[in-house]
Amino acid sequence: MRVGTISALRLSIKGGNKVNIYKRAVDRFGEESRLNLMMEEAAELIQACSKEQRGLDSNINEEIADVEIMLEQLKYCKCYDRQEIDAQHNIKVKLLEGLICR
Numbered sequence: 295m296r297v298g299t300i301s302a303l304r305l306s307i308k309g310g311n312k313v314n315i316y317k318r319a320v321d322r323f324g325e326e327s328r329l330n331l332m333m334e335e336a337a338e339l340i341q342a343c344s345k346e347q348r349g350l351d352s353n354i355n356e357e358i359a360d361v362e363i364m365l366e367q368l369k370y371c372k373c374y375d376r377q378e379i380d381a382q383h384n385i386k387v388k389l390l391e392g393l394i395c396r
């Protein structure tokens with residue numbers, strides 16, 4: 295994808311539209327498909343992290359974006375509990391804060 299195209303996409307996709315796209319992707323492709331793709335993207339990110347750590351060329355920025363997009367889609371799968379995810383998120387960020395403040 296060319297840089298100009300990426301800049302155009304940054305301008306054209308706002309927060310509300312992204313949520314709509316994530317929800318539509320879950321409806322269109324199904325929750326099982328989203329979970330399978332999440333695993334693939336997580337594996338690609340692991341590989342990119344490994345390359346980064348070894349000082350090799352990596353596409354870590356792209357893979358981080360891919361995983362973020364899949365995580366966003368999982369939020370709209372009915373089989374997961376959004377409130378429980380938020381609660382776990384808050385607990386873990388609080389734990390992280392505790393580690394930082396030691």
Ligand SMILES: [Mg+2]
Nearest residue numbers: 335338357360
């Ligand atoms: Mg990827």
